Amino acid sequence: MKESPFDIEDYIHRVQSFHGHIAPGVVIGGFMVHLARTRIPATTLFDAISETPACLPDAIQMLTPCTVGNSWLKIINFGRFALSLYDKYHGNGVRVFIDPERLEKWPEIKAWFFKLKSKKEQSHEHILSQIKQAGVEICGEFPIQIKPEFLKKRDKGKVVICPSCREAYPLQDGDFCLACQGNSPYITPDAPYGQ
Amino acid sequence: MKESPFDIEDYIHRVQSFHGHIAPGVVIGGFMVHLARTRIPATTLFDAISETPACLPDAIQMLTPCTVGNSWLKIINFGRFALSLYDKYHGNGVRVFIDPERLEKWPEIKAWFFKLKSKKEQSHEHILSQIKQAGVEICGEFPIQIKPEFLKKRDKGKVVICPSCREAYPLQDGDFCLACQGNSPYITPDAPYGQ
Numbered sequence: 401m402k403e404s405p406f407d408i409e410d411y412i413h414r415v416q417s418f419h420g421h422i423a424p425g426v427v428i429g430g431f432m433v434h435l436a437r438t439r440i441p442a443t444t445l446f447d448a449i450s451e452t453p454a455c456l457p458d459a460i461q462m463l464t465p466c467t468v469g470n471s472w473l474k475i476i477n478f479g480r481f482a483l484s485l486y487d488k489y490h491g492n493g494v495r496v497f498i499d500p501e502r503l504e505k506w507p508e509i510k511a512w513f514f515k516l517k518s519k520k521e522q523s524h525e526h527i528l529s530q531i532k533q534a535g536v537e538i539c540g541e542f543p544i545q546i547k548p549e550f551l552k553k554r555d556k557g558k559v560v561i562c563p564s565c566r567e568a569y570p571l572q573d574g575d576f577c578l579a580c581q582g583n584s585p586y587i588t589p590d591a592p593y594g595q
Numbered sequence: 596m597k598e599s600p601f602d603i604e605d606y607i608h609r610v611q612s613f614h615g616h617i618a619p620g621v622v623i624g625g626f627m628v629h630l631a632r633t634r635i636p637a638t639t640l641f642d643a644i645s646e647t648p649a650c651l652p653d654a655i656q657m658l659t660p661c662t663v664g665n666s667w668l669k670i671i672n673f674g675r676f677a678l679s680l681y682d683k684y685h686g687n688g689v690r691v692f693i694d695p696e697r698l699e700k701w702p703e704i705k706a707w708f709f710k711l712k713s714k715k716e717q718s719h720e721h722i723l724s725q726i727k728q729a730g731v732e733i734c735g736e737f738p739i740q741i742k743p744e745f746l747k748k749r750d751k752g753k754v755v756i757c758p759s760c761r762e763a764y765p766l767q768d769g770d771f772c773l774a775c776q777g778n779s780p781y782i783t784p785d786a787p788y789g790q
Contacts, residue, residue, distance in 0.1 A: 418656075418662060419662060419664060419665050420660050420662075420665050420667075421665075423665070425664075426664060429664075449780060451774065453663060453664070453666065454664065454666065455664045455665075456664065457662075457663045457664040458662050458663065458664025458665065459664070461613075461656070461662070461663075461664070465615050467613060467614060467615075467652075467653050467656070468648060468652045468653065468656075468663050468670065469614060469620075469621060469624075469648070469649065469650045469651065469652040469653025469654070469656070470614050470615050470616075470618070470650075470653065471648065471649065472615075475663065476778075476780060477773070478764070478772055478773045478774040478779075479751065479764045479765045479768055479772060479773055480757075480760075480762050480763065480764055480772055480774060481762075481763065482762065484781075491782075495781070497762055498762070498763065499762075500756055500761065500762065500763055501761075513754070513763060514754045514763065515753070515754055544781045544782075545781065545782040546780055546781060546782070547780055547781070547782050550780040556674065558710070559708070559709045559710055561695055562675075565675075566695065566696075567675050567676075567677065567692055567693070567694075567695065568675065568676065568693065568695055568708060568709065569673070569674045569675055570674045573674055577673055577674060577675055578672070578673045578674055579646065579673040579675060583671075584673075585644060585671060585741055585742055585745040586679075586690070586739045586740065586741060586742070587686075587739075587740040587741070587742050
């Protein structure tokens with residue numbers, strides 16, 4: 401991995417298939433993940449953080465073993481277009497981010513990133529072309545150390561049946577599951593058995 | 596899609612590759628996604644909700660166009676092993692969940708699901724074998740309607756540079772980005788330019 405070049409055309413092909421469209425954020429994310437991986441030893445078992453739910457998680461899921469469902473990828477929504485890869489046991493790793501200063505050379509990327517133009521004014525083709533040319537040039541990076549409490553695996557504890565919806569949930573959430581405690585996105589009865 | 600049978604062996608092969616190991620939850624999730632898709636018209640543009648971050652998001656990402664990064668998949672952590680697929684414009688759809696009552700016939704799945712046995716006592720092979728036999732039999736389902744406010748696309752608004760870390764963030768988060776406001780998972784300086 402460490403020495404292999406990033407095959408951007410092959411990656412873009414996969415982006416179309418997995419993400420559904422060739423979003424600039426996922427393409428930039430590919431370069432970011434690639435850069436991060438070159439900074440950690442190839443044998444390191446690593447976890448990942450995406451600091452945004454937008455685009456970047458898909459780049460990580462496509463280019464590393466870390467997925468949301470296997471919990472090796474965590475999304476912490478700080479609204480920053482940045483990711484970290486770090487040793488899953490010791491927490492040392494690298495953070496890669498888009499450096500606004502480095503965008504000055506790339507007006508199309510900058511206009512897209514800071515939403516300086518309306519969608520109609522943007523040219524998808526020009527943005528992509530600049531992203532491919534710029535590659536990792538627009539990225540900043542620095543080493544990071546993850547807080548120990550963040551590395552701990554959280555056990556969800558005892559699993560019981562919710563007296564309201566009669567589905568299984570972690571008892572530590574309370575006397576009812578979190579959905580029956582409120583905040584359900586459903587209008588239709590969430591608890592068909594009645595509460 | 597509607598009439599096609601679910602090719603479980605092919606799916607398990609893909610689970611190994613994407614999720615990294617053949618986790619029971621992702622295999623059950625495959626049946627759940629398949630069932631949900633048969634309940635909505637094949638032409639419907641749908642979004643997805645996973646009510647748990649564990650396993651199920653990967654089944655959805657593998658078997659539908661919905662991913663975390665393209666935002667068609669939302670994870671709302673209710674701690675319930677359930678998912679919904681719904682019309683992205685009108686919010687009508689279906690919710691599929693594991694029905695604890697239906698697990699009575701499948702002691703290995705039940706023991707795994709309710710953590711009645713330690714990992715050491717569990718047989719991965721027996722659990723998988725019962726999951727493959729049971730298929731959608733252990734699932735419950737009912738129609739749902741998503742609340743209108745949940746269907747709205749949230750615009751993150753103006754993007755500005757954080758005076759602390761000098762990275763881009765949505766201004767609506769405050770005078771500093773959320774990471775610089777606290778809760779960073781990093782020990783090492785999150786703001787290398789100083790705060």
